[in-house]
Ligand SMILES: C=C(OP(=O)(O)O)C(=O)O
């Protein structure tokens with residue numbers, strides 16, 4: 001038992017210049033934890049609520065009311081609780097809010113408190129964060145690096161699909177996976193330059209060129225992998241997050257860059273063609289957040305061949321994941337802590353997926369800080385997969401660098417997930 005002594009919330013800014021919440025927690029004895037909340041742009045409508053002030057400050061995006069709730073209600077409830085009992089702390093946070101969607105106080109109040117408590121507790125117990133959170137699976141994840149951005153993360157100026165990722169599945173260990181990813185990133189930059197395309201970057205650090213179709217980036221990336229000296233597929237595979245809820249309009253999938261409007265069946269067929277032509281091993285949010293029938297049909301058609309990950313579909317919520325499992329609507333879950341609001345609920349989502357034989361991929365948000373909590377969490381839960389942007393922009397890179405540190409610390413106690421393939 002190590003009692004919580006202080007909880008302090010404050011407003012800071014994130015990687016998009018928007019305000020977000022940072023929390024400091026101190027336990028008796030001076031053990032300290034600090035954490036910050038990320039924020040999405042292509043948010044699912046079923047996510048837990050991110051509360052904003054709505055007044056003139058920061059164009060309505062201020063979080064002063066959220067900070068106020070942390071410094072009053074939450075501080076009062078948590079002071080004196082055992083900081084090492086994460087489940088009890090999280091249950092208390094859930095009941096202080098008291099709503100199904102965390103709409104009263106906001107998931108952006110609960111999550112940074114939950115994370116800061118875990119950090120302080122790890123310090124009190126004198127263990128690294130990944131060990132404190134751990135089920136002790138200790139698997140270093142394959143980094144799914146988003147090296148080309150489209151959709152909402154690139155101001156809709158190029159591809160309709162939001163994320164084109166590379167997954168160095170054939171690398172011998174995590175630091176090598178990062179090196180391979182960086183080399184391909186640089187080689188892609190040269191290819192785009194040669195094509196006279198912009199090498200400016202989007203929200204997650206991937207290039208955001210004005211490409212003529214959603215297939216063109218796959219050609220550029222395949223070429224970049226080969227130019228860097230790797231084999232597309234066996235060394236470095238491809239993954240997509242079309243984030244299709246963003247272009248699902250009046251019942252059809254509108255691919256503006258190609259002048260096409262597709263039904264969900266046609267959209268699934270489009271992905272089937274892509275997986276036949278390119279080594280795409282994972283597609284996230286291929287269909288929209290409430291297109292359950294479409295997801296079920298797509299999983300039947302291509303779910304044996306490719307990982308189909310629900311992000312907006314499941315929003316890290318066990319109620320939606322359990323429906324997905326019983327209806328066979330996907331075969332993997334994207335895990336974003338602020339979609340649900342506490343660490344305990346996040347772990348429950350990963351556990352539910354694992355018990356059904358599904359994969360999980362831990363994820364950052366498009367609005368981030370340098371907080372690297374998800375790096376530790378991915379190792380603790382042994383999900384084997386993390387996506388945290390391009391190897392560019394400090395807030396993305398910090399997660400990869402933390403995983404390099406964890407690799408060094410764990411040595412032979414951890415394996416790289418790519419090796420399992
Ligand atoms: C990381 C993502 O973007 P955002 O944070 O904008 O939802 C995503 O859609 O997977």
Ligand SMILES: [Mg+2]
Nearest residue numbers: 241243285311
């Ligand atoms: Mg997504």
